[in-house]
Amino acid sequence: MTQSQSAYFLSDAQPPTRRHTVAVIVDNEPGVLARIAGMFSGRGYNIESLTVSETEHEKHVSRITIVTTGTEKVIEQIKTQLDRLVPVHRVVDLTVQGEALERELCLVKVRGKGDTRVEALRLAGAFGAHTLDATLNSFVFELTGTTEEVERFIRLMGAVGLVEVSRTGIAAMSRGAEGMLEAALPDGAQGR
Amino acid sequence: MSREMTGAEMVVQTLIDQGVTTLFGYPGGAVLPIYDALFQQDSVKHVLVRHEQGAVHAAEGYARSSGKVGVVLVTSGPGATNAVTGLTDALMDSIPLVCFTGQVPTHLIGSDAFQEADTVGITRHCTKHNYLVKSIEDLPRILHEAFYVAQNGRPGPVVIDIPKDIQFKSGKYEKPRDNQHKTYRPQIKGDLSKIKAAVEMIAQAKRPVFYTGGGVINAGPHAAQLLRELVRATGYPITSTLMGLGAYPAHDQQWLGMLGMHGTYEANLAMHGCDLMVNIGARFDDRITGRIDAFSPGSKKIHIDIDPSSINKNVKVDIGIVGDCAHVLEDMVRLWKDVAGQVDKPAIKAWWLQIEGWRARKSLAYKNSSDVIKPQYALERLEALTKDRKRFITTEVGQHQMWAAQYLHFDEPNRWMTSGGLGTMGYGLPAAVGVQLAHPKDLVVCVAGEASVLMNMQEMSTAAQYRLPIKIFILNNEYMGMVRQWQELLHGGRYSESYSAALPDFVKLAEAYHAKGIRCDDPAKLDAAIMEMIDYPGPVIFDCLVAKEENCFPMIPSGKAHNEMILPDFEGDTGEIIDAKGKQLV
Numbered sequence: 001m002t003q004s005q006s007a008y009f010l011s012d013a014q015p016p017t018r019r020h021t022v023a024v025i026v027d028n029e030p031g032v033l034a035r036i037a038g039m040f041s042g043r044g045y046n047i048e049s050l051t052v053s054e055t056e057h058e059k060h061v062s063r064i065t066i067v068t069t070g071t072e073k074v075i076e077q078i079k080t081q082l083d084r085l086v087p088v089h090r091v092v093d094l095t096v097q098g099e100a101l102e103r104e105l106c107l108v109k110v111r112g113k114g115d116t117r118v119e120a121l122r123l124a125g126a127f128g129a130h131t132l133d134a135t136l137n138s139f140v141f142e143l144t145g146t147t148e149e150v151e152r153f154i155r156l157m158g159a160v161g162l163v164e165v166s167r168t169g170i171a172a173m174s175r176g177a178e179g180m181l182e183a184a185l186p187d188g189a190q191g192r
Numbered sequence: 193m194s195r196e197m198t199g200a201e202m203v204v205q206t207l208i209d210q211g212v213t214t215l216f217g218y219p220g221g222a223v224l225p226i227y228d229a230l231f232q233q234d235s236v237k238h239v240l241v242r243h244e245q246g247a248v249h250a251a252e253g254y255a256r257s258s259g260k261v262g263v264v265l266v267t268s269g270p271g272a273t274n275a276v277t278g279l280t281d282a283l284m285d286s287i288p289l290v291c292f293t294g295q296v297p298t299h300l301i302g303s304d305a306f307q308e309a310d311t312v313g314i315t316r317h318c319t320k321h322n323y324l325v326k327s328i329e330d331l332p333r334i335l336h337e338a339f340y341v342a343q344n345g346r347p348g349p350v351v352i353d354i355p356k357d358i359q360f361k362s363g364k365y366e367k368p369r370d371n372q373h374k375t376y377r378p379q380i381k382g383d384l385s386k387i388k389a390a391v392e393m394i395a396q397a398k399r400p401v402f403y404t405g406g407g408v409i410n411a412g413p414h415a416a417q418l419l420r421e422l423v424r425a426t427g428y429p430i431t432s433t434l435m436g437l438g439a440y441p442a443h444d445q446q447w448l449g450m451l452g453m454h455g456t457y458e459a460n461l462a463m464h465g466c467d468l469m470v471n472i473g474a475r476f477d478d479r480i481t482g483r484i485d486a487f488s489p490g491s492k493k494i495h496i497d498i499d500p501s502s503i504n505k506n507v508k509v510d511i512g513i514v515g516d517c518a519h520v521l522e523d524m525v526r527l528w529k530d531v532a533g534q535v536d537k538p539a540i541k542a543w544w545l546q547i548e549g550w551r552a553r554k555s556l557a558y559k560n561s562s563d564v565i566k567p568q569y570a571l572e573r574l575e576a577l578t579k580d581r582k583r584f585i586t587t588e589v590g591q592h593q594m595w596a597a598q599y600l601h602f603d604e605p606n607r608w609m610t611s612g613g614l615g616t617m618g619y620g621l622p623a624a625v626g627v628q629l630a631h632p633k634d635l636v637v638c639v640a641g642e643a644s645v646l647m648n649m650q651e652m653s654t655a656a657q658y659r660l661p662i663k664i665f666i667l668n669n670e671y672m673g674m675v676r677q678w679q680e681l682l683h684g685g686r687y688s689e690s691y692s693a694a695l696p697d698f699v700k701l702a703e704a705y706h707a708k709g710i711r712c713d714d715p716a717k718l719d720a721a722i723m724e725m726i727d728y729p730g731p732v733i734f735d736c737l738v739a740k741e742e743n744c745f746p747m748i749p750s751g752k753a754h755n756e757m758i759l760p761d762f763e764g765d766t767g768e769i770i771d772a773k774g775k776q777l778v
């Protein structure tokens with residue numbers, strides 16, 4: 001039992017949490033991102049990564065990819081809470097669909113001379129990163145990969161003069177021929 | 193067919209086309225064009241409130257008692273921020289509202305202009321949806337969409353923020369077309385295979401209970417009718433939440449009374465001991481469940497709700513059916529005929545026997561007095577003297593609200609208006625204004641506490657202006673009684689700031705508002721005083737001086753399960769009821 005002075009029944013039980021990637025197709029109307037981010041903060045859910053971009057310009061449709069962690073119950077709530085927002089077309093839990101493809105892009109700036117500089121370039125090559133900019137004492141690399149790869153790369157760059165990192169967050173998609181808007185509706189989802 | 197008109201005219205034309213006859217509002221700089229358009233027509237009646245919070249609660253009362261959408265019009269900045277409590281209240285209780293807010297002209301947005309507030313930002317969390325209108329071309333679509341969103345699916349408040357320049361601009365207005373919304377399409381029909389499984393489960397239950405809520409009221413009188421058919425066909429017991437009162441007639445034998453924190457013994461024990469719980473349009477609120485881990489431990493649960501996010505939110509259920517109550521109930525009533533034969537009659541009889549045993553505890557009994565008016569007695573008399581009329585009740589928030597739920601009986605839906613989810617003191621008086629406007633010929637009584645009623649007392653002025661004969665029945669215990677009760681139970685009787693000091697003279701206050709004031713402190717004179725209130729053709733404030741330290745029982749104390757209720761005949765030290773562990777939970 002918790003020590004909090006709450007007006008409600010509280011419990012200390014902590015069921016296991018899992019990481020889920022959820023894709024949301026929305027009408028790109030003003031404030032839609034605030035609405036979604038606000039739903040997460042207002043209800044106390046986590047956002048680990050959020051990416052958003054208009055994917056169909058003529059229809060003003062955007063795709064938002066959210067990585068979140070929570071108990072099974074919380075993940076279910078997140079999906080139904082997203083789905084009831086008025087501008088939301090469709091919510092798909094890519095983690096439940098299994099083995100979704102997930103990639104993110106990072107830009108990394110390193111500064112150094114002599115051996116560190118050589119080592120930075122060698123590591124970047126080993127990871128298959130592109131060199132976007134070079135000066136006599138710096139590089140900017142671009143790497144696209146899974147979150148784990150990106151994190152490993154950034155950690156290594158720390159040893160060779162890391163100055164700055166910029167990451168996109170995760171873009172994700174299910175495998176196979178089926179598109180997200182065609183896929184069979186998951187149990188309980190609203191027919192749209 | 194489209195017509196050319198200004199944005200302000202479009203707002204008024206939309207009201208006409210959506211069948212709105214009454215709106216509640218308060219003018220200001222940023223909505224003057226709309227007020228000008230209202231001035232030049234007489235299809236829509238504008239009701240001038242005295243505070244924007246009052247406008248929203250009045251619209252809620254109007255909506256809940258009539259089944260229509262409540263409409264509000266307020267100015268930018270302070271007008272909009274004053275409306276926020278009402279909007280939140282409507283969101284929590286699923287009341288369909290459309291609220292128009294004025295906004296500073298488009299080119300000034302973001303410049304901290306005079307009476308500018310980020311209305312869509314502020315109201316994003318307390319509306320079902322909201323819009324900032326950025327061009328006159330978008331306005332007609334948004335206007336009609338707002339009415340669609342407010343009423344369809346789980347109802348709720350919708351805000352349309354309209355900059356002043358858009359109100360002046362001309363554009364093409366189109367009448368609403370009832371095509372589907374692009375993205376928002378709530379599921380109305382339930383999944384038939386799940387409904388079949390549910391009906392089978394209901395037929396095989398040995399200790400079933402129906403637990404119904406505000407969703408049945410939201411679904412309209414037809415849903416209440418179908419609920420009655422199903423419940424009667426099964427012969428099973430039924431209880432309802434505070435928000436669901438009236439969907440099933442309170443005078444029926446199968447009715448167990450309200451459940452939850454201040455519900456009856458029989459309702460709560462039936463919920464605790466059942467083997468099947470059928471939740472129809474209720475949301476497993478914490479005032480119902482008490483400790484979640486001890487909530488109805490031995491039952492299977494069916495949940496019917498139009499909002500998928502309500503299902504499995506607080507309590508995991510065995511069958512969740514997403515759909516509108518009325519549609520699902522219609523299927524259930526039809527399918528019941530095929531399975532009715534499976535009912536285990538001896539088991540149901542034994543279950544009823546057990547329930548009758550609980551009922552015999554008479555958990556709503558109280559010790560009456562001939563010296564002082566007991567609040568329960570006052571409500572029993574109000575019930576007795578008004579029950580044969582077409583009567584609408586609103587309440588404020590506190591002990592009086594719970595007593596009203598316990599001692600007044602509702603046989604019809606839409607007759608009971610209370611702030612359940614947000615528990616907003618100040619709701620009842622303006623709500624009564626709205627109800628009376630929707631039902632000009634009927635008796636509208638606001639059961640109030642002396643503290644709550646002061647929060648929107650200014651709306652008496654609205655009642656006076658529109659000659660609304662609302663009856664404000666104050667159970668005056670000179671305490672914020674609900675707070676005092678918790679302090680007695682939890683904080684050693686240290687009544688910190690819960691005494692209603694320096695109260696106004698309510699009789700004189702009534703007179704100041706051109707209303708009638710009545711005071712009564714004698715149980716023997718109470719009936720005559722109540723009759724005087726009912727018979728008076730105008731607004732009345734009734735100052736009913738009641739026992740000051742009466743507690744509202746039964747009560748499930750915090751941290752306890754349904755089978756650990758405190759009953760009114762409890763004798764002992766109330767300070768000892770809740771143990772140290774429970775006190776932390778409160």
Ligand SMILES: Cc1cc2nc3c(=O)[nH]c(=O)nc-3n(C[C@H](O)[C@H](O)[C@H](O)COP(=O)(O)OP(=O)(O)OC[C@H]3O[C@@H](n4cnc5c(N)ncnc54)[C@H](O)[C@@H]3O)c2cc1C
Binds near residue numbers: 286
């Ligand atoms: C001081 C105080 C004490 C209280 N004590 C109690 C108490 O003892 N007992 C009690 O019951 N309450 C009590 N309440 C009220 C409580 O806080 C909740 O407001 C109430 O229990 C919720 O009622 P509900 O479950 O019926 O849900 P509502 O808030 O009415 O929600 C309705 C549900 O139905 C769904 N729905 C809406 N429309 C439809 C439709 N057309 N078809 C299907 N589903 C639909 C919604 O999605 C929602 O899940 C108290 C409040 C206060 C202020």
Ligand SMILES: Cc1ncc(C[n+]2csc(CCOP(=O)(O)OP(=O)(O)O)c2C)c(N)n1
Binds near residue numbers: 589590640
């Ligand atoms: C706006 C608001 N502020 C505070 C509260 C907390 N609160 C709940 S009941 C209550 C006391 C109500 O007193 P009164 O209106 O006299 O009713 P009583 O309980 O005495 O019947 C208070 C302060 C609330 N519900 N709403």
Ligand SMILES: [Mg+2]
Binds near residue numbers: 590641643671
């Ligand atoms: Mg009081």
